[in-house]
Amino acid sequence: MRQSHLFTGTRREAPKDEVAKNASLLIRAGFIDKLHAGVYSYLSLGLIVFKKIENIIREEVNKVGGQEILMPSLHPKENWLKTGRWDSMTDLYKVADSSGRENALAPTHEETVVPLVKSFVQSYKDLPLSVYQFQNKFRMELRAKSGILRAREFVMKDMYSFHTDENDMHNFYETMADVYRKIFDRVGIGHITYKTYASGGSFSKFSHEFQMVTDAGEDTIYICDECSIAINDEIIEVQKVCPVCGKDKFRKEKAIEVGNIFELKNKFTEPFDFKFKDSDGKDKIIQMGCYGIGLGRVMGAVVEASSDSLGIIWPDSIAPFKLHLIDLSGKKGGEEAKKKAEEIYTKLTEKGVSVLYDDRNSTAGEKFSDSDLIGIPKRIIVSQRGLEEGRLEIKDRKTGEVKMITEKELFEMF
Amino acid sequence: MRQSHLFTGTRREAPKDEVAKNASLLIRAGFIDKLHAGVYSYLSLGLIVFKKIENIIREEVNKVGGQEILMPSLHPKENWLKTGRWDSMTDLYKVADSSGRENALAPTHEETVVPLVKSFVQSYKDLPLSVYQFQNKFRMELRAKSGILRAREFVMKDMYSFHTDENDMHNFYETMADVYRKIFDRVGIGHITYKTYASGGSFSKFSHEFQMVTDAGEDTIYICDECSIAINDEIIEVQKVCPVCGKDKFRKEKAIEVGNIFELKNKFTEPFDFKFKDSDGKDKIIQMGCYGIGLGRVMGAVVEASSDSLGIIWPDSIAPFKLHLIDLSGKKGGEEAKKKAEEIYTKLTEKGVSVLYDDRNSTAGEKFSDSDLIGIPKRIIVSQRGLEEGRLEIKDRKTGEVKMITEKELFEMF
Numbered sequence A, B: 001m002r003q004s005h006l007f008t009g010t011r012r013e014a015p016k017d018e019v020a021k022n023a024s025l026l027i028r029a030g031f032i033d034k035l036h037a038g039v040y041s042y043l044s045l046g047l048i049v050f051k052k053i054e055n056i057i058r059e060e061v062n063k064v065g066g067q068e069i070l071m072p073s074l075h076p077k078e079n080w081l082k083t084g085r086w087d088s089m090t091d092l093y094k095v096a097d098s099s100g101r102e103n104a105l106a107p108t109h110e111e112t113v114v115p116l117v118k119s120f121v122q123s124y125k126d127l128p129l130s131v132y133q134f135q136n137k138f139r140m141e142l143r144a145k146s147g148i149l150r151a152r153e154f155v156m157k158d159m160y161s162f163h164t165d166e167n168d169m170h171n172f173y174e175t176m177a178d179v180y181r182k183i184f185d186r187v188g189i190g191h192i193t194y195k196t197y198a199s200g201g202s203f204s205k206f207s208h209e210f211q212m213v214t215d216a217g218e219d220t221i222y223i224c225d226e227c228s229i230a231i232n233d234e235i236i237e238v239q240k241v242c243p244v245c246g247k248d249k250f251r252k253e254k255a256i257e258v259g260n261i262f263e264l265k266n267k268f269t270e271p272f273d274f275k276f277k278d279s280d281g282k283d284k285i286i287q288m289g290c291y292g293i294g295l296g297r298v299m300g301a302v303v304e305a306s307s308d309s310l311g312i313i314w315p316d317s318i319a320p321f322k323l324h325l326i327d328l329s330g331k332k333g334g335e336e337a338k339k340k341a342e343e344i345y346t347k348l349t350e351k352g353v354s355v356l357y358d359d360r361n362s363t364a365g366e367k368f369s370d371s372d373l374i375g376i377p378k379r380i381i382v383s384q385r386g387l388e389e390g391r392l393e394i395k396d397r398k399t400g401e402v403k404m405i406t407e408k409e410l411f412e413m414f
Helices: A021-028 A044-063 A077-083 A110-118 A166-186 A233-239 A295-305 A335-350 A364-374 A384-388 A407-413 B021-028 B044-063 B077-083 B110-118 B166-187 B233-239 B295-305 B335-350 B364-374 B384-388 B407-413
Strands: A032-036 A039-042 A074-076 A093-096 A102-105 A129-138 A153-163 A193-198 A207-213 A219-224 A229-232 A251-265 A275-277 A283-285 A287-294 A323-327 A355-358 A378-382 A392-396 A402-405 B032-036 B039-042 B074-076 B093-096 B102-105 B129-138 B153-163 B193-198 B207-213 B219-224 B229-232 B251-265 B275-277 B283-285 B287-294 B323-327 B355-358 B378-382 B392-396 B402-405
Touching: A021 A032, A021 A295, A032 B074, A032 B110, A039 A044, A044 A129, A044 A153, A044 A166, A044 A295, A074 A077, A074 B032, A077 A102, A077 A110, A093 B093, A110 A129, A110 A153, A110 B032, A153 A166, A153 A295, A166 A193, A166 A207, A166 A251, A166 A287, A193 A219, A193 A233, A193 A251, A207 A219, A207 A229, A207 A295, A219 A233, A229 A233, A251 A295, A287 A295, A323 A335, A323 A364, A335 A355, A335 A378, A335 A384, A335 A407, A355 A364, A378 A384, A392 A407, A402 A407, B021 B032, B021 B295, B039 B044, B044 B129, B044 B153, B044 B166, B044 B295, B074 B077, B077 B102, B077 B110, B110 B129, B110 B153, B153 B166, B153 B295, B166 B193, B166 B207, B166 B251, B166 B287, B193 B219, B193 B233, B193 B251, B207 B219, B207 B229, B207 B295, B219 B233, B229 B233, B251 B295, B287 B295, B323 B335, B323 B364, B335 B355, B335 B378, B335 B384, B335 B407, B355 B364, B378 B384, B392 B407, B402 B407
Parallel strands: A193 A229, A323 A355, A323 A378, B193 B229, B323 B355, B323 B378
Antiparallel strands: A032 A039, A074 A102, A093 A102, A129 A153, A153 A287, A193 A207, A207 A251, A219 A229, A219 A251, A251 A287, A275 A283, A378 A392, A392 A402, B032 B039, B074 B102, B093 B102, B129 B153, B153 B287, B193 B207, B207 B251, B219 B229, B219 B251, B251 B287, B275 B283, B378 B392, B392 B402
């Protein structure tokens, strides 16, 4: 993509009311825009990253049989009365039409997915099954201060699984824990993300959440480096040792939850009387699990985890582009370099390499600082002086390492 | 995809309160589910069709330089007060949080996109530009009776273009009319969709809408078959002749609007004081256009236009699968046919052909009626008797034409 074609640009400053590092950097780099507190737009570059995260999640959940659907946001009040959450959920947005009919603006989709799946399931032969979607969620956060880590409106991958018994539910729950492990590895935060033991497990003693270590985190976790797991506040108060190895050596860190997996059991199937006919001919209640990842939260977490004083440092897997090609031909006498930059851009694009090409009439300083802020993994500089030596400069955004390479070497690398 | 893996199935009947043909067929065939009046879920098969429509639209608008973004649904009241639509738009959902702060639940996005684009545009050099998104819209339809043709919540491709002057705006408007022509051709309704002249053109005498001929339509259009255009009620009353050829021979039809293009001029840029510095150094107001297509409406319109008494007949371009492979091996003695069906499914899948494979233990009658209802363009039947003759049966859903072909011929076709 030609940078001159992008309608967005970088900004010197984020809005004054934006205190979160993730949103500040993403706004300054032109990935997102703040509409009002806790509500953001994804701009061209941001949407590319967003879709890459979405595709990684989709690939991994499809592998374990997830079926993608799309459920609506306007839910009838009756479904929420059935589960008791119309009154109990404090961050639920309620919206009425002019005839007085009330709707919940969905913060999660159990109230919709249970009656939907119920309408198709009769017998044990129809189970297990799991469905998921990428859909907006609305949560009434009164003090939204964490940028896209905790928004009032955000897209979530929410998955729901349905089982004949608790054992099958629990096995799938463990499968999903592995799926989440892979997803966090692939988006580049696996090394700082811990399966964290929490209280309130409905099947085993523990429930689990995935926590990423970051100063921006709202939670505190205690990491057992021996086992690469963590426990949360509640657990450490009760048992004081690692539930895996039994040792009591922990590293205390601030962290943010980047994914959750729940054994819901019959919590939502019971209110909707969702039963199936088992192989013994008896009607039994369905067991259910649910599994959530917020896409914006993952994106924000990556930025919290991977940036420096100059800007964002994207992991390869979700970077908006593989290469940032910079035309440094300057205003005068750089015709040859300009021509060469265009030629390289065309060739790379034809080869299918994703390139952001800075073809703008800006100063070298502006181009470099924008490039650092945007954070594409590799930068190629085409300058008149380099060309005279038959060389291009390639720089690694993360390590800062600079090499001079020939054009031939460039096309061998990409 | 194996049909046995789908958690959905066909239904004998649509909900009793569902009067629209499009929703009835799509619900019975397992493409969508009705949550409540005017609000639907897209199920596995429906979401595949939905994404195909989305991709066709994306490809065509990208060709004319559209930049994809994603704006939120929760809009601050202030933006809607600025344009006057907080009070004037009767189908606007309003939602307040517990602190009393009010939001509009976006039925369209001018109130968001104008201040967003304004923050990046200073001079004539930044123009023209166009941005678009695929995003939920919410409209308070009190009597939602047209299925997915007119829903209370629906995904729309909404595009907004920004220009230095009316002439540039008008040229892009004409470009978008051509883009819409291509989109409707590609989704299979081009031959019954007419660019329809309406009153209230802000630049020329006319505005235009794209109307598809259907008995389910709410509008009446007058088609000039000579010019392949139409005029609406208002126009025929005023001028009684075709605005293109001047003749007065019309075919009167019921129709539904499947796409709209508007010359907004300064209607929304003025309230936000969105100006640019022109090449003459003067600050001028930006001219704007907008262009909408509802994805569900297109899907519903295709179903209204293309079905028979047995079910849906999908056009190739947006069919959920290219082929419906039916294993008709039966319960006994069909081992060879079963094995052959599995083998053909594997081979086609490896070749990248999209196949729905009916591997269920159902009767031939059930499989055939489900297949007719689902409406995949070609059906391949693998039966024991056919195999003994070395033949497979291939049936065209639209024409009903049946041919006996060899396996070799099948793999030459797909």
